Amino acid sequence: MPDLLLRAEGVHKRFGDLVVLAGADLEVPRGSVVSVLGRSGTGKSVFLKCLAGVLAPESGQVCFDGQTLDTTTRESFRRRCGYLFQNNALFDSLTALENVALPLEQTTDLPDREVRERALEALRQLGLQDHRDRHPGELSGGMQKRLALARAIVTRPELVLFDEPTAGLDPLRRNAVFTMIAKYQRQFGFTAVIVTHDVAEALVVSDRVALLDNGRMRFEGTPGAFSASADTVVRGFRDSAAALGNTVSALRRGEQAPFEDP
Amino acid sequence: MMEIPMLRFLGRHALSSVHGLGGFALFMARAFAAIPGARRLFRRFVRAGHEQGVRCLPVILIVGLFTGLVLGLQGYYVLNRFGSEGLLGTLVSLTLVRELGPVLAALMLVGQAGSALAAELGIQRNSEQIAALDTMGVNSHAYLISPRLLAALFAYPMQTALFVSVGLLGGALSGSLLLGLAPGVYWSAVERALDPRDMAECFTKAGVFGLLTISLCAYHGFHTHRLRGVTGARAVSAATTRAVVQSSILVLCADYVITSFFV
Numbered sequence: 001m002p003d004l005l006l007r008a009e010g011v012h013k014r015f016g017d018l019v020v021l022a023g024a025d026l027e028v029p030r031g032s033v034v035s036v037l038g039r040s041g042t043g044k045s046v047f048l049k050c051l052a053g054v055l056a057p058e059s060g061q062v063c064f065d066g067q068t069l070d071t072t073t074r075e076s077f078r079r080r081c082g083y084l085f086q087n088n089a090l091f092d093s094l095t096a097l098e099n100v101a102l103p104l105e106q107t108t109d110l111p112d113r114e115v116r117e118r119a120l121e122a123l124r125q126l127g128l129q130d131h132r133d134r135h136p137g138e139l140s141g142g143m144q145k146r147l148a149l150a151r152a153i154v155t156r157p158e159l160v161l162f163d164e165p166t167a168g169l170d171p172l173r174r175n176a177v178f179t180m181i182a183k184y185q186r187q188f189g190f191t192a193v194i195v196t197h198d199v200a201e202a203l204v205v206s207d208r209v210a211l212l213d214n215g216r217m218r219f220e221g222t223p224g225a226f227s228a229s230a231d232t233v234v235r236g237f238r239d240s241a242a243a244l245g246n247t248v249s250a251l252r253r254g255e256q257a258p259f260e261d262p
Numbered sequence: 263m264m265e266i267p268m269l270r271f272l273g274r275h276a277l278s279s280v281h282g283l284g285g286f287a288l289f290m291a292r293a294f295a296a297i298p299g300a301r302r303l304f305r306r307f308v309r310a311g312h313e314q315g316v317r318c319l320p321v322i323l324i325v326g327l328f329t330g331l332v333l334g335l336q337g338y339y340v341l342n343r344f345g346s347e348g349l350l351g352t353l354v355s356l357t358l359v360r361e362l363g364p365v366l367a368a369l370m371l372v373g374q375a376g377s378a379l380a381a382e383l384g385i386q387r388n389s390e391q392i393a394a395l396d397t398m399g400v401n402s403h404a405y406l407i408s409p410r411l412l413a414a415l416f417a418y419p420m421q422t423a424l425f426v427s428v429g430l431l432g433g434a435l436s437g438s439l440l441l442g443l444a445p446g447v448y449w450s451a452v453e454r455a456l457d458p459r460d461m462a463e464c465f466t467k468a469g470v471f472g473l474l475t476i477s478l479c480a481y482h483g484f485h486t487h488r489l490r491g492v493t494g495a496r497a498v499s500a501a502t503t504r505a506v507v508q509s510s511i512l513v514l515c516a517d518y519v520i521t522s523f524f525v
Contacts, residue, residue, distance in 0.1 A: 052397050078399030089394035091386075106301050106400040155398075 002029040005159060005191045010060035011050050012215075013043070020046045022215030023060065026193075028159075028208075033185055033192045035202035037237060038212035044195040045086065047212060048163050051193065052083050064159070079107055082152030082160040082190070086167050088144050090136040090151070096123060097132040100150045107155065122154040123147075125187070142173055146180065153188055160185075162194040166201070174198060178205050199238055203227065211237060289403075289481045293411050296404035306409035314375040314410075314417035314476070319424070321370050326425035329362055330354060330432020337433070338441050347443055351451025354433035359456060359464045360524075363426040365517050368471035371421060372509040376479035379410060380505035383483025384498035392484070407480050411473060418472025419465045426464065463524040470516055475509040482508070 006028035013021040020043035028034045038044045049055040051062055053074045062069045064077050090099050101119035104110055110118070123129050126146040136144055145165065152160055162181065166174040178201045185192050196202050202209060203223040211219040211226075211234055219226060219234050226234060297303065337353040383406065386392050395402040430452060437443040482505035489497050 049393075054393055054396055075399055078397060081397070083394070083397035085390050085394060087390060089390040091391055091394075092389075093382075103398040103400065106395075106405060107398065109301075151398075161397075 002027070004028065004063075005030040005065060006051065006193070007063045008047075008051060008060065009063070011047065011057045011062065012059045013046055013050055013055060013057050019215055021050065021057065021060075024212060024215060025217050026051075026210055026220065028191060028193055030158075031189065031191055032207040033182070033194065033205055034208045034210065035194045035196055035206040036210045036212055037196065037199060037202060039237070040197070042212050043215060044212055045163050048161050048193065048195045052081060052161050053077060054083075079155065080158050082155065082157040084145075084148050084152050084160065084162045084165055086164040088136070088148040090144060090148055092136050095133050095135055096128055096139070096147050099136065099147060100154050103151060103155050119154060122150040126150045126184075141169070142176060145177055149180065149184065153184065153190065156188070157190055159191045159193070162192060162196075164195055164197070166196060166198055174201060178202075181205060199240070285485075286478065286481050289407075289484070290411075290477045292403045293407040293477070293480075296401050297408045297412070299401065300404035300408050303404075303409055303412075306405065307412050310410045310413035311417055313378065314371060314413050314472075315420065318371055318374045318417075318421060321374055322367060322421050322425050323428050325366060325370050326363075326428035327432045329366060329425075330358065330429030330434075331436045332432075333357055333362075333429070334433035334436025335440075338437055338443065347437075347441075348447050349451055350433065350437045350443060351448040351453075352455035354437075355430060355452040355455045356460065358426045358429040358433075359460045361517070361521075363429060364422050364464055364467035364471060365513060367422040367425040367468065368418065368475060368513045369510055370425075371418060371472070372475045372479070372506055372513065375417075376475050376509050377502050377506050379476065380479040380483035380502040381498055383480060384486035384501045387484065387486045388494060388498060402484075407477075407484070410476055410480060414472035414476035415469055419468040422464060422468035459524070463520070466524075467517060467520050470520060471513050474512050474516060478509045478512060479505040481505075 004027055006026070008024060008026040011021050011024045012019075024043075024047050026034070026036070026047075036044050036047065046055060050057045053062075053069055064073070064080070067073050067077075069077055091102065094102065097116075097119055100122050101115050104115045104118055108115075120129065120132065123132050126149060128143060128146055128150060131139060131143060131147075136147060139147060149160075165181065166177045169177065178198075181192060181194065182205045184190075194202065194206070203226065206223055208221065209219070209223050209226045210217050213233050219229060219231060221229075226238065229235065229238075300306075333354045334350065337350050337357075338347060341347050341349055341353065383392075386406075392402050392406070395405060434445060434448050437448050438445045482501045483498075486497050486501040489500055492500050
């Protein structure tokens with residue numbers, strides 16, 4: 001029985017008539033990197049927000065370190081959890097240093113000098129020490145991502161949730177972000193849950209992989225098991241590049257090919 | 263059969279209004295309840311005071327001066343018909359202190375600080391900055407709203423006092439420099455006209471207007487994501503417009519209620 005830091009059981013979430021999550025489960029062992037894969041619009045980000053307590057599920061439960069998250073435990077959970085938003089969600093009116101210092105200033109009683117030292121240390125660890133007085137709008141996309149990570153880890157959380165950290169990035173930057181996650185996960189020892197579309201990269205950096213489909217986890221296991229799975233949805237997702245090649249080749253030969261509206 | 267859709271329409275809007283009022287009351291209550299637990303509140307309070315105070319100073323001074331100038335001109339010509347030009351100071355001071363000062367200053371502050379607040383919070387909501395605060399375990403009411411409400415309690419009365427002072431000066435400029443009324447006559451009328459009750463009315467109005475308008479602007483900006491039928495930049499624009507329009511109406515309604523207690 002692995003030492004679980006986070007466990008989601010039967011999470012249901014709907015928006016009006018639209019059922020997004022229909023009993024999603026996930027187990028996250030302590031110290032591991034878990035990737036949640038899935039097509040666009042399957043509710044991966046909603047699931048992550050339910051894990052973080054930003055959205056309240058209609059039913060089901062999320063347990064962190066053995067405790068069910070509810071109104072009494074959520075605040076302490078949030079202090080032990082970092083969250084990296086897809087668009088970084090940095091405060092554009094604050095400097096890089098102020099952004100990183102914000103969670104320390106607002107959730108701890110540390111003196112100002114220590115807050116500043118710890119924020120500077122986080123910036124230094126992520127190679128942003130020379131940009132501490134710049135505003136997020138003055139930084140490149142990669143720097144903003146690192147700044148968001150610095151803010152997420154400055155409180156030394158046990159768990160960091162990554163919401164599509166590579167969305168909209170080119171392959172080189174995508175690799176750089178995954179490398180960054182792998183590097184700092186080792187360096188700081190946090191447990192990571194990554195929501196992503198990038199199958200190949202996720203399989204490399206993750207200890208476990210889950211595939212969300214139709215509101216439930218279609219697959220949950222090791223990257224090796226994912227690669228070997230005979231499940232049609234898993235195969236469709238995993239072998240999408242090969243399938244694309246076959247479809248385009250068929251179209252070039254003038255044959256009919258199955259085509260799905262994106 | 264025609265009455266049913268009409269009744270439905272009225273019922274829906276009545277329920278929606280009650281729901282909105284309840285939401286607004288809860289929002290204010292949360293912001294005040296968050297004050298004791300707010301960390302580094304003073305720093306945020308000073309920043310909010312700067313937004314509502316220093317940044318709004320030019321508009322308060324300009325509008326206050328011209329209000330006084332116009333009051334001086336109009337008042338002088340009306341009083342002159344009855345041979346009572348000596349009461350110009352009384353007319354300008356009572357009008358400014360009891361009514362125009364708090365109301366116009368509040369409207370100017372809504373236009374500048376209130377609209378900026380609604381837009382800023384709306385953008386922060388859209389770009390998930392407020393959600394980021396929640397995930398960090400930061401009380402977003404304590405961080406974003408409470409300091410602004412506290413600052414409004416100080417900034418509005420101070421801005422109103424400035425508005426009235428500059429307005430009185432404007433009245434003196436019109437009456438004395440342009441129309442030849444002796445300055446001593448004007449200022450002694452001002453001194454005789456005002457009593458502590460007038461000042462209490464003025465500052466009560468300013469404080470209440472500040473609290474109501476900044477809360478309402480913050481409420482609309484904070485809940486930009488709940489607007490129906492609009493998203494993104496248009497939602498921010500719609501929330502800001504609602505905030506300014508409703509705050510302006512609220513100032514005039516609250517003015518009537520407070521005045522009825524003081525007269």
